[in-house]
Each structure stands twice: as structure tokens, then as C-alpha cells.
Amino acid sequence: MFFLEHIWLIxxxxxxxxxxxxxxxxxxxxxxxxxxxxxxxxxxFVMALGALLEYPSYAKANPDKLGYETTLYTWLxxxxxxxxxxxxxxxxxxxxxxAGFLFDPLSGIWLLFVTGVGTLIxxxxxxxxxxxxxxxxFFGYLNxxxxxxxxxxxxxxxALMFVGWEGVGLCSFLLIGFYFQRKSAGDAANKAFITNRxxxxxxxxxxxxxxxxxxxxxxxxxxxxxxxxxFVIGDHWITIATLMLFIGACGKSxxxxxYVWLPDAMEGPTPVSALIHAATMVTAGVYMVAxxxxxxxxxxxxxxxxxxxxxxxxxxxxxxxxxxxxxxRVLAYSTVSQLGYMFLALGVGAFAAGVFHxxxxxxxxxxxxxxxxxxxxxxxxxxxxxxxxxxxxxxKATYRTMLIATLAIAGIFPFAGFFSKDEILWQTWSxxxxxxxxxxxxxxxxxxxxxxxxxxxxxxxxxGRPRMSHDVEHHIHESPKSMTVPLMILAxxxxxxGFLGWPHSLWGSNxxxxxxxxxxxxxxxxxQVEGEGAQLAGGQHEQEHTSSSEYxxxxxxxxxAGLGWGLAxxxxxxxxxxxxEPIAAAAQPVYNTLLNKYYVxxxxxxxxxxxxxxxPVRLGAMGLGEASSWFDANIIDGxxxxxGWITRTTSTLSKxxxxxxxxxxxxxxxxxxxxxxxxxxxxxQFGLVQWYALVMSVGLIGLLAxxxxxxxxxxxxxxxxxxxxxxxxxxxxxxxxxA
Amino acid sequence: MAEIGILHYLIVAALLFILGVIGVLTxxxxxxxxxxxxxxxxxxxxxxxxxxxxxxxxxxxFSIFVITDAAAEAAVGLGILIAFFRxxxxxxxxxxxxxxx
Numbered sequence: 001m002f003f004l005e006h007i008w009l010i011x012x013x014x015x016x017x018x019x020x021x022x023x024x025x026x027x028x029x030x031x032x033x034x035x036x037x038x039x040x041x042x043x044x045f046v047m048a049l050g051a052l053l054e055y056p057s058y059a060k061a062n063p064d065k066l067g068y069e070t071t072l073y074t075w076l077x078x079x080x081x082x083x084x085x086x087x088x089x090x091x092x093x094x095x096x097x098x099a100g101f102l103f104d105p106l107s108g109i110w111l112l113f114v115t116g117v118g119t120l121i122x123x124x125x126x127x128x129x130x131x132x133x134x135x136x137x138f139f140g141y142l143n144x145x146x147x148x149x150x151x152x153x154x155x156x157x158x159a160l161m162f163v164g165w166e167g168v169g170l171c172s173f174l175l176i177g178f179y180f181q182r183k184s185a186g187d188a189a190n191k192a193f194i195t196n197r198x199x200x201x202x203x204x205x206x207x208x209x210x211x212x213x214x215x216x217x218x219x220x221x222x223x224x225x226x227x228x229x230x231f232v233i234g235d236h237w238i239t240i241a242t243l244m245l246f247i248g249a250c251g252k253s254x255x256x257x258x259y260v261w262l263p264d265a266m267e268g269p270t271p272v273s274a275l276i277h278a279a280t281m282v283t284a285g286v287y288m289v290a291x292x293x294x295x296x297x298x299x300x301x302x303x304x305x306x307x308x309x310x311x312x313x314x315x316x317x318x319x320x321x322x323x324x325x326x327x328x329r330v331l332a333y334s335t336v337s338q339l340g341y342m343f344l345a346l347g348v349g350a351f352a353a354g355v356f357h358x359x360x361x362x363x364x365x366x367x368x369x370x371x372x373x374x375x376x377x378x379x380x381x382x383x384x385x386x387x388x389x390x391x392x393x394x395x396k397a398t399y400r401t402m403l404i405a406t407l408a409i410a411g412i413f414p415f416a417g418f419f420s421k422d423e424i425l426w427q428t429w430s431x432x433x434x435x436x437x438x439x440x441x442x443x444x445x446x447x448x449x450x451x452x453x454x455x456x457x458x459x460x461x462x463x464g465r466p467r468m469s470h471d472v473e474h475h476i477h478e479s480p481k482s483m484t485v486p487l488m489i490l491a492x493x494x495x496x497x498g499f500l501g502w503p504h505s506l507w508g509s510n511x512x513x514x515x516x517x518x519x520x521x522x523x524x525x526x527x528q529v530e531g532e533g534a535q536l537a538g539g540q541h542e543q544e545h546t547s548s549s550e551y552x553x554x555x556x557x558x559x560x561a562g563l564g565w566g567l568a569x570x571x572x573x574x575x576x577x578x579x580x581e582p583i584a585a586a587a588q589p590v591y592n593t594l595l596n597k598y599y600v601x602x603x604x605x606x607x608x609x610x611x612x613x614x615x616p617v618r619l620g621a622m623g624l625g626e627a628s629s630w631f632d633a634n635i636i637d638g639x640x641x642x643x644g645w646i647t648r649t650t651s652t653l654s655k656x657x658x659x660x661x662x663x664x665x666x667x668x669x670x671x672x673x674x675x676x677x678x679x680x681x682x683x684x685q686f687g688l689v690q691w692y693a694l695v696m697s698v699g700l701i702g703l704l705a706x707x708x709x710x711x712x713x714x715x716x717x718x719x720x721x722x723x724x725x726x727x728x729x730x731x732x733x734x735x736x737x738x739a
Numbered sequence: 740m741a742e743i744g745i746l747h748y749l750i751v752a753a754l755l756f757i758l759g760v761i762g763v764l765t766x767x768x769x770x771x772x773x774x775x776x777x778x779x780x781x782x783x784x785x786x787x788x789x790x791x792x793x794x795x796x797x798x799x800x801f802s803i804f805v806i807t808d809a810a811a812e813a814a815v816g817l818g819i820l821i822a823f824f825r826x827x828x829x830x831x832x833x834x835x836x837x838x839x840x
Contacts, residue, residue, distance in 0.1 A: 687836025690772075694764050725764055732767070733833050 003050030004058055004068050007101050007154060010047045010111065013040040014146035021140030030135050034126040037139040041122045041146055045115035052108045059518065066220045066518070067104025069156055075099040076159055085212075088237060093215030102156035102219055106519045109355060109512075110153045110287055113362040116493075117279045118146050120486035124370050125271040127482035128377065138178060138269065145171035149280055153287065158207045158217040161288065165203065165252065168281045169196045175276060176268040188264035195261040199251015203288075206244030210295070213237055219291060226294040227522050233298050242295050242302035245288060246309075253285025255343060256313045259336045260601060266328040270373030273328060278335045279366040283358045286342045293351050293519070297526040307347025307428075311442040314340030316598070318449035322456070323583055323594045326383050327372045330457050334409065335365055337446060341424055344443060348436045349527040350427035351520040352513040356501045357424055359512070360416035363497050364408040367490035371402035374479045374487065375461055380472050385460040387469070389575060392462035394476045397484040399462045401491040406458050408494040410451035410561045416498030418558075421447060423501065426553055432527070447557055451564025456572050464575035505550045688733055691726075698722045748789035755782035769823075769830045773816050780809045 017040030025033060058068055076097040077084070083092030103111075122142060129138050148167025155161040169192075177189030207217060213231075214222045225231075231238055249255070254262035265277045276282070289296060289306065296302055314337045321333035338361050345354030376383055378395050392399045408415035411422065425447070428440045466473055478484065502508025571582045584591035593599070605611040610622030618626055701718045755778055762775025784802040791798030824830055 685839060687839025688833050689835060690764050690832060697760060697764065728765060729833075 001054055001058065003047055004054045004103060005070070006047070007051050007068070007103050008070060008072055010044050010051075010115075010154060011147050011150040013043045013047075014143040014150065016040060017143035018140050018147055021136050021143060025136030025140055028136060030130070033136045033139050034122075037143050038119070038122045038126065040143055041115065041119045044146065044150065045119045048108075048111035048115045051103055052112055055103065055105070055108055066223060067102050067107070069100060069102050069220060071098040071100035071156070073099050087215040088213050091215060093211075095211055095217070097157045097159035097217060099160065100156040100218075101154040103154065104519055105516045106287075106290060106355065107153050109359055109516070110283075111150070113359055114146075114149055114153065114280045117362050117366045117490070118149075118275060120489055121271050121275040121279075121366065121370065124274075124373070124483050124486040125269075127480045128271050128373055129269065130480075132269070134178070138175075141171055141174045141178070142272075142275070145175070145276060145281070149284070152284055156219055158210060158219075161291075162200075162203060162207060165248075165284060165288075166200065168276070168284060169193065169200070169252070172196070172265070172276050172281055175272040176265045178268055178272065182267070185267040188261075188267040192261035192265050195258050196251045199248045199258055199285075202244045202247025202251070204248075206241050206248060209237065209241035209244060213241060222292075223294040226298060227526075231298055233526065234300055235298060238295055239299040239301050242292065242299045243305060245292055245295075246302060246306055249285030249289050249343075250309065251285070252288075253282050253339050253343070254313075254336045255285070255309050255340065256316060259313060259317065260604060262336055263329055263332040263597070266326070266332050270328065270369060270376060273332070274366045274369030274373065277332065278369050279362040282335060282339055283342070283362070286339070286346065286354060286358050289343070289346050290351050290355055290519075293346075294522070296346070297349065303347050303349065305347070306343050307436055307439055310340045310343025310345075310347050311439040311446075312340070313337070314344060314446040315442050315449070316340075318446045318453065320594055320597050321453040322449055323581060323591055324453075325386050327375060327385050327388075327457060327461065328369070328383055330385075330453055331365070331368050331372055334368075334450065334453065337450065338365065338409070341421065341443065341446070344428060344439060345424040348428050348431045348439070350424065350431065352516045353420065353423040353427050355516060356512050357420035359500075360408070360420040360494070360497050363490050363493040364405040364415075364417060367401060367405040367487060367494055368409065370483070370487055370490065371398050371405065374398040374483055375402075377479050377483070378476050379468065380475050382468065382472060385457065387467055387472075388461045389464040389468070390462070390466040391476065395478045397478060397487060401484075401487040402462070403458060404491040405494050406454045408498075410454050410565065411447055411557060412561055412565075413558060414495075414498065416494050416496070419498035419501045419503065422554055422557055423503065425557055426503075426550055429553055430549075444557065444560055448560040448564045451561040452568050453564075455565045455568035459568055459572035460575055463573050464579070465577070467575075467577050503550075505554075686733065688729065691729055694722070694725050694729065745789055745793065748785060752782045752785040752789070755779075755785065767831050767833060769816075769820050769832050769835075772832055773813060773820075776816075777809055777813070780805055 014037075017037045020036055021028075021033065028036075055068065059065075074096060077095050081094045081096065083094050085093060085095060087093050122139070125138065125142065129135055132138070145168060148164045148171055150164070152161055152164025152168060155164060173189045173193040176192050177186050179185045180189075210222060211217050214225050216222060216225075226238075247258075251258045262277055262282065266273055268277070296306070317333045317336035317340060321330050321337060324330045324333060338357070342354045342357050342361070345351070345357060374395065375388070375391060375398060378391065378398070379388060382388065404415065408417040411418045425440060425443050428436050428443055468476075499508075501510050501512035503510055567582070572579065581591060583594065596602075602612065604620075606614050606619065608620040610618045610620030610624070610626075617623070698718060698721075702715075705715055705718065759775045759778030759780075759782060762778060763772055766772050766775060784805050787798035787802040787805070789798075791802075820830060823835065827834065
């Protein structure tokens with residue numbers, strides 16, 4: 001039980017690797033960077049494999065448990081468990097999320113292929129990125145991605161899952177924008193991040209609805225309550241919660257209408273496209289829906305939505321993939337299409353089939369991308385298939401492995417894709433007595449298209465006449481061992497991974513489905529009951545699920561694959577410069593529409609981003625921005641200016657009042673009065689000391705005379721003296737002074 | 740010739756006093772104003788000394804006080820005058836009008 005008890009180490013290894021890269025990566029040699037990062041992921045692979053091998057004995061010892069669960073510590077909320085909110089039925093509940101890990105067959109399978117493919121792609125990257133700048137940065141991001149993805153997979157509650165969910169979104173952003181010197185890469189990174197954000201909003205709303213409904217966000221508790229029969233099938237709130245979760249899944253797993261970011265994500269380095277945008281991260285939505293299967297089976301509306309969206313995405317993306325010329329874009333649309341298949345399987349209730357397709361798809365799609373990377377490597381960076389051709393004999397290892405992957409994705413027996421895709425188509429055909437049969441036709445047409453565009457890719461790249469320039473042709477070389485060996489291992493898996501799900505009808509045991517049974521069985525039971533109810537209501541007879549119809553469908557879908565292969569062979573096996581596209585020859589408008597991806601990006605530019613105007617009106621985010629700008633400039637600023645104007649006006653009035661009334665009347669008034677009254681008197685004060693002395697003397701003499709009663713002659717004498725002296729002084733002071 | 744009596748002294752003193760007053764009131768130079776003040780004081784001294792011939796020594800004692808006072812006043816006055824001259828470079832009394840309204 002060593003590995004199972006230490007599953008918390010699994011995310012820790014790549015986290016350490018990432019930390020080392022971010023703190024010391026700049027100083028490390030390329031060899032040590034590769035050693036640290038590859039080793040970190042390899043250790044997680046060993047741990048995951050060990051845990052998966054130990055799990056059956058644990059499950060046997062604890063049959064009542066949903067999986068092995070371990071909690072490191074309480075991350076959100078308190079240990080005390082005191083209630084802090086009310087659920088929908090008024091019961092108090094405590095919102096709590098642990099840093100806890102859940103290991104059950106579902107997370108075990110996901111762990112296995114994520115770490116396995118992750119390890120191989122890390123090794124491949126040491127060769128592919130050998131001559132690139134930012135080597136340590138690249139590996140740091142890759143390890144950070146592994147950490148986030150493993151957290152997402154191992155989380156035992158929706159909140160911790162959301163942490164991983166956001167983490168992989170961040171790493172995806174960082175890695176798409178790895179060549180940030182190119183504007184297109186930066187734009188693609190933004191597009192991916194923003195589109196994902198829309199889905200994430202749905203995820204959060206779903207998470208909160210679940211917390212409100214169930215009083216817990218722990219997977220095991222939610223599953224137990226959902227299976228306890230407390231909620232009826234078709235409960236509105238569960239439908240809303242699951243639809244919200246599915247919006248999140250649409251963003252992360254590139255489903256209609258949020259798929260637009262994935263084709264642009266091909267701006268990132270090719271190993272990133274293989275790891276994140278094909279094999280692992282984009283399957284997170286599938287994982288989340290499969291993880292919530294107990295909820296989804298309670299919401300038939302959501303299930304139908306998932307199935308229809310999945311099927312539509314599958315055929316929509318596949319039809320675009322038919323005419324794309326960029327080798328990576330073909331694969332990108334193929335990924336979107338295959339993800340649609342997975343959701344189709346989940347939607348019809350065939351969870352195990354969906355997971356099985358995720359599992360096999362991880363190998364052959366990673367192989368296809370890595371092979372494409374090897375081709376691009378050989379072609380000195382050329383990605384346009386119109387300039388390729390006849391590479392088959394020159395890079396043999398790449399050609400052979402890619403051919404295996406193509407056979408696998410096209411669904412040719414006995415490669416991996418055959419088993420998983422056939423299982424999905426069969427389940428779509430037979431589930432709920434054919435209620436989903438119309439989706440089978442879509443899936444079938446998609447299978448045909450898949451075979452066509454994949455063999456088109458193979459013929460245009462590896463067969464036909466060489467169409468590249470002389471310089472490029474001269475440089476063509478097989479990739480180093482570090483790149484071809486992962487290709488071969490993945491090719492091996494693409495052949496044999498499907499055998500794990502060998503169906504009963506072909507005398508197999510379908511061990512894959514049996515392994516997943518504990519996760520999905522009860523949900524399947526609910527669906528069966530539901531189906532029978534509908535059947536009774538409709539008065540239909542039970543249709544026998546005979547093997548004969550299954551054989552027939554197998555042969556029919558093999559026929560589709562063969563037909564697609566044949567059409568591609570006829571059109572492209574001899575392609576020379578200026579070869580004709582059969583679709584363009586048949587219907588030019590259809591070809592143009594497909595080549596322009598149904599003008600979805602343009603439509604989004606009109607409707608959502610607002611980069612293009614609808615007539616004079618701009619809609620979408622930029623339209624909203626313009627409207628807000630107008631609102632800000634006119635309403636908000638108007639209010640501010642109005643308030644400012646009021647303040648200014650009142651202060652002007654106040655200033656006037658202060659100046660004229662307060663200062664003028666009240667303060668200066670008495671002063672002016674005092675000055676006016678004293679005006680006449682102040683002239684007596686010349687500032688002439690002798691004048692004062694004179695007045696004093698005369699006053700003294702006058703007083704004396706008054707006292708002595710000798711006024712008559714003395715007065716006259718004194719007054720005359722006074723006048724003479726005064727005249728003398730005044731003349732001297734005011735007139736003679738200048739002279 | 741009649742004998743010189745108290746009246747003669749008083750007339751001389753009155754003349755001195757009037758001269759002093761006219762000097763104080765009319766001269767422009769502060770030094771001369773101060774000297775005129777000395778004249779007034781000395782006219783008073785003359786009266787005091789003249790009276791003391793008739794009524795005892797009190798008048799002479801008083802005149803010594805006046806002389807002391809005059810010395811002190813001249814010292815303070817001339818000190819102010821020097822300080823003033825340093826600022827305005829003049830000793831004209833009618834230019835001392837800084838504190839006029």
C-alpha cells in the first residue's frame with residue numbers, strides 16, 4: 001500500500017521540478033534541466049503505476065468505499081465543521097474543502113495516461129526544444145502543468161479540482177504564448193485564456209449550486225447523496241448545476257461554442273500541442289463530467305445536451321479539418337472532433353466508453369502531434385502540407401509511427417481507436433432503445449470524415465511528389481533518438497491500448513470497462529431504470545441488444561473508415577504541385593466555407609468581441625467597452641463636472657459674500673468709519689517733534705494765563721508768538737526742506 | 740547804580756529760559772536742540788541758586804540734582820542721536836518722523 005498511501009507525492013514531484021526551474025533554472029545547464037524535469041515526471045509515472053497496481057487489492061478489502069481517499073489538511077473552511085450556510089432545504093451546512101486526494105479507477109486511469117504520455121513528451125521535448133531559447137522556462141511550465149493536471153485529477157472535491165483546472169489553464173496560456181515575440185502567439189494565448197474563463201465561470205456557478213444543493217463539494221459525499229434517492233430524476237436544480245458544469249467542460253475541452261481557442265493554440269511549441277492540447281488538458285472537461293456522473297444521470301436534459309453538443313462538435317470540427325492545410329491545424333480540429341466523440345459517449349450514458357476513448361486518444365493523438373512535430377523539425381519549420389510530400393522514405397521512423405496513429409484514429413481494426421470509437425458508436429446506437437440513434441448518423445459521418453482527413457494528411461505529407469523548395473529538401477533529416485523513441489513507445493500503445501477494452505462480442509473481456517464499473521455502474525443502473533420508464537410510457541417493446549447488430553455496426557463503421565481512406569488515396573496519393581482538392585472541385589462555396597472555418601471567428605468578432613462593426617453599431621465586448629466609455633465620459637464625468645460646477649458656483653458666491661459682506665461691511669466698515677472720523681485729527685500729527693513741543697508750550701502758557709487772570713495782553717502776546725512759530729515751523733518743514 | 744538784587748537774577752534767568760525755549764522750538768539740529776534744553780535747565784539752575792542766597796542752601800542742592808539730571812539726559816539723548824545718525828545719516832529733528840501716521 002506504499003504507493004496508494006503516498007499519492008499526495010504525485011503532484012508534488014512536478015511542483016518541485018517547476019519550483020527548481022523558476023528559482024534556479026536560468027543558471028542550470030540544459031542537461032540538468034532535462035534531468036530534473038524528466039525525472040520529476042518519471043517519478044510521478046512510477047507512483048501512478050504503483051498506485052494503480054495496488055488499488056484492486058484495496059478495493060477488494062474495502063468494497064463499500066468509492067475509492068482510496070486521503071486528506072492532508074483542511075484547505076478551505078474550518079476543521080470544527082461549524083455550519084456557515086444553509087442548503088436548498090434549509091439545513092445548515094459547512095462549506096469545506098480539503099487538500100485531499102481521491103484515488104479510484106477513474107482517476108487511476110487518468111493518472112496513468114497523463115503521467116505516461118507526459119513522461120514521453122518530456123523526453124521528446126529534450127530533443128525538440130534542444131536548440132530553442134527559454135529551455136528551462138519551457139520545462140518549468142511543463143512541470144507546472146503536470147502539477148496542475150495531477151491536482152485536477154487527484155482532487156477529492158470540486159474546489160481543489162478547480163485549482164488544478166485554473167492551473168492547467170494558466171500553463172496552457174503560458175505555453176501557447178511561449179514564443180511571445182510573435183504577436184499571433186500572444187493573441188492565441190489570450191484567446192485561449194479568455195475563452196476558458198467563460199467556461200470557468202460556468203464551473204464556479206456549478207460548484208456553488210452543488211454546494212447549495214448537497215451541503216458538500218466532496219466528490220464521495222456528493223455521489224453518495226445523489227445516489228441515495230434524495231433527488232428525483234430530472235430535478236431542476238441538478239439540471240442547472242450539471243449544465244453549468246458542462247459549460248465549464250465546454251471551455252476546457254473545446255466544445256461548441258467555446259472550441260475556437262483550440263485551433264489557435266497551435267501557436268505553441270508542438271510538444272505542448274501534443275501534451276496539453278491533445279492528450280491531457282483538453283480531456284479535463286471529460287474527466288469532470290465523468291467524475292460528476294452521479295449528478296448527470298439525474299438530469300436527462302443535461303445528458304441530452306452533452307450528447308448533442310458532443311455530436312455536433314464532432315462533425316463540425318471534422319468537416320473543417322477536411323480542408324485545412326496546416327498540418328497542426330488538421331490535428332487540432334481532429335482533437336476537437338474526437339473530444340466531441342467523448343462527450344457524445346458521456347451524454348448517451350456510456351461513461352466508460354467515453355473514458356476509454358480518452359485513454360486511447362491520448363496515445364494516438366499525442367503520437368500524431370509528436371509525429372507532426374518531427375515532420376516540422378525535418379522540414380525546417382514548414383507546417384503547410386501543400387509544401388510537403390514524399391517524406392515517407394526520408395523520415396521512416398516518423399512515417400511508420402504516424403501511420404500507426406492514423407490507422408488508430410481512423411478506427412481500423414485492430415488499432416486502439418477502433419475499439420474505443422466503435423464502442424461509442426455502438427452505445428449511441430443501442431442506448432435507451434435507440435433514443436440517440438440520430439446522433440449515431442452524425443457520429444458515423446464524422447468517422448468517415450476522420451478517416452478522410454487523416455489519410456489526406458498522411459498522403460500529402462509522406463506520399464505523392466515532393467513539393468518543398470530545394471533548400472528545405474536538402475535539409476530533411478530524421479529526428480534524434482530522444483524524439484523517435486517516444487514516438488515508437490506511443491505507437492506501441494496506439495496498437496495495443498485498445499486491447500484493454502476488447503468487447504465481449506468479439507470474445508473479449510472488456511477489462512477496461514470492468515475496472516471502471518465501480519465508478520459508473522450505479523449511474524448506469526439509474527439510466528436503465530429511466531430508460532425502462534420511458535419505454536413503458538411509450539409502449540415500446542424491448543429491443544434485443546443482439547451481437548449481430550453490433551457486428552453489423554462494426555463492419556459498417558470499418559466500411560466508413562475504409563471509404564474515407566479510399567477517397568483520400570484517390571485524391572492525394574499522387575499529389576504534385578497544384579494538386580486539386582476534391583471538395584473544391586465539387587463545390588467551391590462549400591470548400592471556401594470550410595477553409596474559413598464556417599466564418600465562426602468572424603461571427604464572434606461581430607457578436608462577441610466587437611472587433612468588427614455590424615453596420616455602424618459595435619457589439620460585444622468592445623461595444624460594451626465603447627458604451628461604458630461613453631457612459632463614463634458623459635454620465636459619470638458629467639456628474640463629476642456637475643458637482644464641480646456646483647462647488648465652483650457656491651464658492652464664487654461664498655467668495656463674493658466673504659469679500660463684500662464679511663470683509664467689506666463687517667470688518668472694513670468699522671475701520672473705514674474709524675479712519676473717516678479720525679481723518680481731520682490726524683493732520684495735527686505731523687511727526688514734527690518741535691510742533692508738539694510748541695503746542696505743549698502754548699497750552700502751558702495758556703493755562704498759566706488762565707490761572708493768573710492776565711489773559712488780555714498776555715494771550716495776544718502768546719498767540720502771536722504761537723502763530724509766528726507755527727508759520728516758521730510749517731514753512732521750514734514743508735517748503736524750505738527741499739532747498 | 741542800584742545794588743544787584745534778586746530781580747536782576749530772575750530777569751537774566753527768564754531771558755535765558757526764553758532763549759532756550761525758542762532754541763528748542765525752532766532749531767533743526769538735534770545737537771543744538773539738546774544744547775537749548777541745557778540752556779533751559781541752566782536758567783532754572785540760576786533761579787535756584789539766586790533764591791538760595793535768600794532762603795538757605797536747598798536751592799543749591801537742587802541745582803546739583805538738575806546738573807546731574809542734565810548730564811544723564813545729554814548722555815541718553817546723544818546716544819539716541821548717534822544710533823539715529825547711523826540709520827538715517829542726518830541729525831535734523833524734522834526728519835525724525837518715522838512714527839507719523
